Amino acid sequence: MTEETNSKWVSKALIFLSSQTISLFGSSIVAYAIIWYITLETSSGSDMTITILCTFLPQVLISMYAGVWADRYSRKKLIMFSDLFISISTLALAGFFAMGMTDLNLIYIASIVRSIGSGIQTPSVAAILPQIVPADKLTRVNGVSSTVNSLMQILAPAVGGLLLATIGFVYALLFDVVTGVIAVVIMSFLKVETIRSPEEHSTAAEDLKRGIRYARGHLLIRYLLMFCCIFFFLVTPAAFLTPLLVERSFGSDIWRLAANELSWTIGALIGGIAISLKGEIKHRIRAMAVSCFAFGITYALLGIAPDFYMYLAVMLLSGVFMPVFNTVATVLIQENVEEQMLGRVFSMIQIIVSVVMPAGMLVFGPLADVIRIEYLMIATGLMLAVLAVYIFSNRSKLTRELTTGD
Secondary structure: OOOOHHHHHHHHHHHHHHHHHHHEEEEEEEEHHHHHHHHHOOOOOOHHHHHHHHHHHHHHHHHHHHHHHHOOHHHHHHHHHHHHHHHHHHHHHHHHHHHHOOOOOHHHHHHHHEEEEEEHHHHHHHHHHHHHHHHHHHHHHHHHHHHHHHHHHHHHHHHHHHHHHHOOHHHHHHHHHHHHHHHHHHHHOOOOOOOOOOOOOOOHHHHHHHHHHHHHOOOOHHHHHHHHHHHHHOHHHHHHHHHHHHHHOOOOOHHHHHHHHHHHHHHHHHHHHHHHHHHOOOHHHHHHHHHHHHHHHHHHOOOOOOOOHHHHHHHHHHHOOHHHHHHHHHHHHHHHOOOHHHHHHHHHHHHHHHHHHHHHHHHHHHHHOOOHHHHHHHHHHHHHHHHHHHHHHHHHHOOOOOOOOO
């Protein structure tokens, strides 16, 4: 690769990562603000469940078609449109709250609209990176992306908590509107070709069927989809119920809720930096199994933490392994799936998350109002450890399917 070519992909990657980092920062502030607002106003697992359903289920309806669109149209334009769509819906919610209309149903409606925008955006974001970055740099760049995103999410709870505690919920929402517009402006400078699918004259339904057949016929992708389905169901209590765990067991101070999120993201930042410096993960299936096992053990330990500071230490350690799991799974797909199919495969991942995590909340949310959340953490953590053993035992079979060596 010549120096000029290297400079071109680096500049494109910087534009893309800058845009998405700013967009994520604003969205994270709104996500934390909504969760904390509902936690502090209601302390209800059922209300939290409704919010999670509104956040994820609409993506099910849009994500698969969004994957087809990402394989047929400009991924750059789809990303920009989604950011604007989300910003407009957030601005509307801020307007209603500013006028004194604080019904929780308005938050649910805004969450549904934001979910649709995210469902359109996510497959394009994941699929566009191989168009920008050389194959041998994907692991490092995904690691850098994870590191920067973790850094932004360290700042997001602090900024979100500060806004919520000082000038209120409305200004936290408006912050997301501003960052969304900035992200779109930056993204407009990215020059990237539109991938022309050989099936571009077929219908969207036919493209959907091709994507499903492709995934079913690809052993590695089939196994990854199955792993993700079980994994995201089991991490639901850790992902969404820990604010309630903190509020019920350690106290409802905003600083405790912020520290809960901050400890996780600091861990994820450390893990992302490690991957960025390493630049490559040689034994990828093994790394996925080890990170899954680590999640299981640390989640179980969260359920028996004797005090808040020990809880935070375990949460930080757990966060270290998230960039490993995410980076390995993402790079495996980016390297082993045909470019014309990337949007559809990533949309399947998005649909899995959008289905199984709300399904998990339908189970674990009501349970959280009946039994201690600590018991849910212990049970799901041990099941994650069992899943990790299964992944590890199938590593040889999966490694043989890799286009790029393990």
